[in-house]
Amino acid sequence: MPSVAWIIVPTPLPSGPIRIGITGEGVVAASSDVPPGSSGEDLLRPEQDSRAALVVERFGEYFAGRRRDLELPIDWRSTTGPQRVVLQTLQRTVGFGETITYGELATRSGVFEDGPGQHALAARAVGSIMGSCPLFPLVPCHRVVAADGIGGFGGGALGMEVKRWLLTLEGVLAPTLDWNGPG
Incomplete structure (x- = not known):
C-alpha cells in the first residue's frame, strides 16, 4: 500500500x-x-x-451547504470483496438528500443471495458494512436507514447525532430548534 x-x-x-x-x-x-x-x-x-x-x-x-457532492477521488484499496461492492454501490447510486434502506442497498449491490430468510441477513450484513466504513462521509453511510426509521450509526449515541446532523444538512430531516448547521 x-x-x-x-x-x-x-x-x-x-x-x-x-x-x-x-x-x-x-x-x-x-x-x-x-x-x-x-x-x-x-x-x-x-x-x-x-x-x-x-x-x-x-x-x-x-x-456549509454549498456543495452536494465532495467530488474527491477515492482510493478504494482499504476495502475488499462485498464491503467494496456495497460501498461503491452506495457512493455511486444514492445522492445528496436521498436515503436507501439496508435491505434495498443489499439488493441493489447484488452481492447477497436471494432466498427465504436471506433478505434480513443481507440487510444486517449491510448494516455491519456501514458501521465499518473506512471512508465516512465520502461514502455516505448516513444515507442508509432502516425500513422502519433512521436505523443506527457507528459510534453509539454520538454517531446517531452525526447521522441526524448530516441528514438534516441534506434536507432529509427537518431542522430542530438546536440545529447548528447552515441556514
Missing part, C-alpha cells in the same frame, strides 16, 4: 474534526476518530499541499 499522508479537517459535526488519509490515488481513509495529539508535524498542511487544500475546501463547502 502506498504511503498515506494525513490531514485533520475541521467540521461542525457533533463528533468534531475528521482525520483523512490521502494517497496519490485519492482519499483512502476518513474517520471522526481523531487521536489525541494529531495536530503534529506529520500532518499535511493545506497551505503547502494542493491535495490537502482541495480536501479541506470541498469538505468546508459541503458542511
Whole structure:
C-alpha cells in the first residue's frame, strides 16, 4: 500500500474534526476518530499541499451547504470483496438528500443471495458494512436507514447525532430548534 499522508479537517459535526488519509490515488481513509495529539508535524498542511487544500475546501463547502457532492477521488484499496461492492454501490447510486434502506442497498449491490430468510441477513450484513466504513462521509453511510426509521450509526449515541446532523444538512430531516448547521 502506498504511503498515506494525513490531514485533520475541521467540521461542525457533533463528533468534531475528521482525520483523512490521502494517497496519490485519492482519499483512502476518513474517520471522526481523531487521536489525541494529531495536530503534529506529520500532518499535511493545506497551505503547502494542493491535495490537502482541495480536501479541506470541498469538505468546508459541503458542511456549509454549498456543495452536494465532495467530488474527491477515492482510493478504494482499504476495502475488499462485498464491503467494496456495497460501498461503491452506495457512493455511486444514492445522492445528496436521498436515503436507501439496508435491505434495498443489499439488493441493489447484488452481492447477497436471494432466498427465504436471506433478505434480513443481507440487510444486517449491510448494516455491519456501514458501521465499518473506512471512508465516512465520502461514502455516505448516513444515507442508509432502516425500513422502519433512521436505523443506527457507528459510534453509539454520538454517531446517531452525526447521522441526524448530516441528514438534516441534506434536507432529509427537518431542522430542530438546536440545529447548528447552515441556514
